[in-house]
Amino acid sequence: MKKMNLTLKCILVMSVIAIVSVALLAVANTFLVPAKSSGLNDKVIARLQTFCPADSYNDLTDTYADEIEKFNSENGDNYSKINGVYSAVGGDNDGNNIIEADGPGFQSGIITMLIAFNGETISGIGNRTYDTKNTYWKDHVEPNWDNVVNYFVGKSDLGSASGKDLNTGATLSSNGILKAVRLAIDFNKNINGNVQKPEPEEVTDSDILEKLKAMTNSETFIKYPYKVNQQVNCVYVDNTGSVIIDALGAEGSFGGCNLLVMVDASSKTVLKVTPIRMDYQVYGEYDASGLDDPDVLTNHFKGKNISDIDAMEKYLSPATGATESSTGLKNCIKNALKNIDGFLSSEWGSEVQTNE
Amino acid sequence: MLLSIVSIVIAGLITNNIVLVQSWGMCPYLGVSKKTNSAVGMGLAVTFVITLSSIICWLLYNYMLVPLKLEYLQTIVFILIIAVLVQIIDIVLKKFSPSLYNALGVYLALITTNCAVLSTANNSINSDFITMLVTAITTGLGFLLALILMAGIREKSELSKTPKIFQGFSIALIIAAIMAMAFQGFSGFNIDVGSYKLMMMGGALWL
Amino acid sequence: MSNKMLLNKRIIKKTALGGILENPVFVLVLGMCPTIKASTNITDAFALGIATTFVLICSNVIISLFRKFIPDQVRLPAYIVIIATFVTIVQLFLASLLPDLNQSIGPIVAMIVVNCIVLGRAESFASKNSVLLTLIDCTSMGIGFTLSLLLMGAIRQGLIALNFSIFSTTAGGFLVLGLLMALFNFIMMTVEKRKMQKSRAGLNEEVE
Structure with a gap:
């Protein structure tokens, strides 16, 4: 009986000491953030x-x-x-x-x-x-x-x-x-004094213009500097009132991406998707490169709203096991869908709606 | 790759010797270096502990502390690993090699407080696995080398007459100083002329 | 009653002077590593001395406070965890608020956890004595350690400034420490001799 008491006591004491120490250090660690070297040395x-x-x-x-x-x-x-x-x-x-x-x-x-x-x-x-x-x-x-x-x-x-x-x-x-x-x-x-208050302007960048034209068959687009931190870069609208959101997505280390998402404003569903940039990595069998294709992406997401996207499978074919890349893409599309209302109710959004 | 391993080995054994150049591990060093037999046993035991603890600490740090963002627990975890390791060796030696166990005596438990072990473990996390492994082994062997050399000299100096105030640790430190100069000298360190003269005078006086 | 008070006062006095009479560096020969490494200049020496004293006092007071609750079997791991906790606090403090100092003595501060002084005092003193006595002992030891470090730091910094560059290396450190130890021994021996002469004179007086 006494022996068991001793062993229990030992375990108890060590546990108490360990817990108190770790707790104390965790608190100290949150307050004492290591100073980063900064400035000119x-x-x-x-x-x-x-x-x-x-x-x-x-x-x-x-x-x-x-x-x-x-x-x-x-x-x-x-x-x-x-x-x-x-x-x-x-x-x-x-x-x-x-x-x-x-x-x-x-x-x-x-x-x-x-x-x-x-x-x-x-x-x-x-x-x-x-x-x-x-x-x-x-x-x-x-x-x-x-x-x-x-x-x-x-x-x-x-x-x-x-x-x-x-x-x-x-x-x-x-x-x-x-x-x-x-x-x-x-x-x-x-x-350098180059940024004034951003104004909507016609799209002139040839790369983006090419992608936009392929999505809607229109010739001219206006770029609205509607920006949502880490979700939306800007919004493009053509002369028929179609809205294409330049959206960002991220997930872990391999899921960063930047997509053009054409959204149907009333149903808040995806119409078309064209990739601008995807930060995937081809790593062993985790090959997400097949997703870097407008037709593949559009096929996956066309007609879906946010809850539909949440119900999609973990990785999107043809990728197998590239969960982060797939999740990043899904996050990006969701970011576009999430912000369509915000854009339409912004100062520029009203311009777009009157166009239709 | 081979060239970098060779340079690590040379550094560990001589030019960056853990005791004589980096001055880690002084306490047990001064304590055990009186006799060559115990010196060898101690050196091998320390090499074993340094290698094993570096490996375990490296693995634990990279695969547990970092992913869980618990880097601030490094000190506690590392020293506990070393303490446990030494305890295990204590039990194993007691059972399988009582002669070595008795020869080391209290200094076996003191390996836990050997700065060389914890210092090597702390530095191990900055390298990749192979570099860490080679560094750990050569650090231990460097310790062994320094111990053997010191024991040899001290055994001889026991026989000669040393002034009373220098007896014990004082003379040991002075001998260590001379050895450290030699080891460091291999890395091309420039000792100025004034210091040289001082050393020569001191050496002559002692003799 | 007055006997007990006298005894207590003597014990307190002896403990308080422990930093000098039983100087951890020169007499007990503990805590060698930081003594060599951190004594190249006065700033490092002082900073390390204060850091070590902090860990020494905090950990030993706690150990003394709970000495009756810590079973003998888990004595060492318990002490180690307590000491390591305070060392980590000092490390976090340095990295956050004194990053320049951290560059020079960071790795040495990490070694306070294996500094024989801290663990040694915990084992031999804090585990057996009251909190008040432990506090006095640790403060005294800490001050003694810091002063020894400062002494070496001053000597080495002075010699380096006089262009004897060898004293910035480990070899120089060994040399200074060895010579200082010899000096310390010399002083102690002289004091002992004088004491013996005094008592012998006293004895002679009594005889006569």
């Missing part, structure tokens, strides 16, 4: 010198603090945001901006990139840090860094690029880099 300056040489650099992060906060709340999240702005002083790059932006990395890590701009064109790119758990970076991105640099330098828009285009073999990290660079490009436009 010697390491960063040395890095800047390698791709944007200058006599010195100014830290403009405080000057643009308000813009950064606004931009981040509209476009960023915990893993992707703008961190800082620096400007090069003296030398060939005098006056150029360098934007520091975060993108999501491997295993919930963060990739911090430094992107140098000449006006609105990327003139150089480097990384500030990467998560040290990230052997993928060391093994894949770093050896192929030239590919990465060559890809970005000279571009002022990334269009529908996705991680595979960087040719590093580390698609996830590449997607993270892309996200950071996209944010940097947009933010750079902001502070």
Whole structure:
């Protein structure tokens, strides 16, 4: 009897100690968030010198603090945001901006990139840090860094690029880099004074125009800058009142996508789908590449509303086992359907309805 | 790959020796290095613990702590693993090799508080599996090497006359200092002339 | 009644001076690793000393508080978890609020959990004594440790500034510590000798 008491007591005491300790640490951990290295220090300056040489650099992060906060709340999240702005002083790059932006990395890590701009064109790119758990970076991105640099330098828009285009073999990290660079490009436009209050305008981008024409047989489209953070980029309407939503979707690491979804406003069902960008990865048998096709997607989603989509199977053929990609696509379509009412009741939506 | 393994081995054994260059593991080092036999036994035991604990800690960290976002429990989990490992070795040695068990005595339990073990475990999570494995094994062997060398010198110095104030740990530390200089010197470290002169004077005085 | 009070005062005095008479670094020869690693300059030395003292006091007071509730069999794992908890708190604090300091002493702070001083005092003192005595003992030990670190830190920083670069390496650390130990021994021996001479003189007086 006494022996059992002792063993029980031991277990009880150890459990109490363990629980109290873990609880205490969990509380401490939530309050004591590790400070991220930020701003200009010697390491960063040395890095800047390698791709944007200058006599010195100014830290403009405080000057643009308000813009950064606004931009981040509209476009960023915990893993992707703008961190800082620096400007090069003296030398060939005098006056150029360098934007520091975060993108999501491997295993919930963060990739911090430094992107140098000449006006609105990327003139150089480097990384500030990467998560040290990230052997993928060391093994894949770093050896192929030239590919990465060559890809970005000279571009002022990334269009529908996705991680595979960087040719590093580390698609996830590449997607993270892309996200950071996209944010940097947009933010750079902001502070270069190029963003006024957005107005609806006629679509001129040939890629998008081609896709839109294939969906409705119309010739002209108006782009309405109706934006819902991480759900809707903008809305296109043709001269017959057909509404095509430029929607975003995400799920895990492989489900990011950007689709054009033509929606029937009254029944809130899908009419047609055309992909702009899909962040899937071909990984073993998880091959979602077959879904990157307007006919395949339209077949899957035509006539469905939100509850129909929720009732769809876990992965969409021809993909087998690419659950995240399939879920990401479904999320994207749902985002379009969710926001059709919001668009129609917005200041621009009323314009559209009177057209019909 | 082979070249990086070779460089890890050389670093672990000499140029980045855990005791003489990184100065982890001093307490047991000074304690056990008096006799060569116990030094060898201790060194092998420590190598075993470092290797096994690094592997287990690496696996637990990457496949349990990180996915569950419990990285802040790293210290507690790692030291408990080491303590449990040492306890297991204690029981196993007692049963299968009582002579070694007795030779190590209290220092077996002290492997738990050996900074070298926890330090290697903490660094293991920064590498991939193979690098971690090679680093762990060579770190342990580096410890063994430093122990054997120290034991050899101390056994001899016991026979010569040492001034009373230097007896015990003081002289051990000075010997360690000279060895550390040698080990570090292999990595091309530049000791300035002034320090050299000081060392020569001190050495001459002692002799 | 007054005898007991006298005894208590003596014990308190002895415990309070433990940091010097039983200096963890120079006498007990515990906590070697951080002494070598963190003594290259005064800032590191001071920071590590304070961190260690914090863990020492917090963990040992708790252990002393609950010493009657912790069964002997689970003594060590219990102490280890308690100590490790406080070490983690210090680590989180450093990483969050003092990131620059964290760069230099981060890995060393992580080793406080295996610092022989903390576990050693828990085993030998906190598990057997009242909370008040433990508090005094730990404060004294902690201060003693910090002062020893500061001493080494000052010496090494001074020597490095005089361009003896060897003292920024481990070898230099060993050397300084070894010499300081010899010095400490010398002082202790001299004090002992004087004490013996005094008592012998006292004895002689009595005889005469």
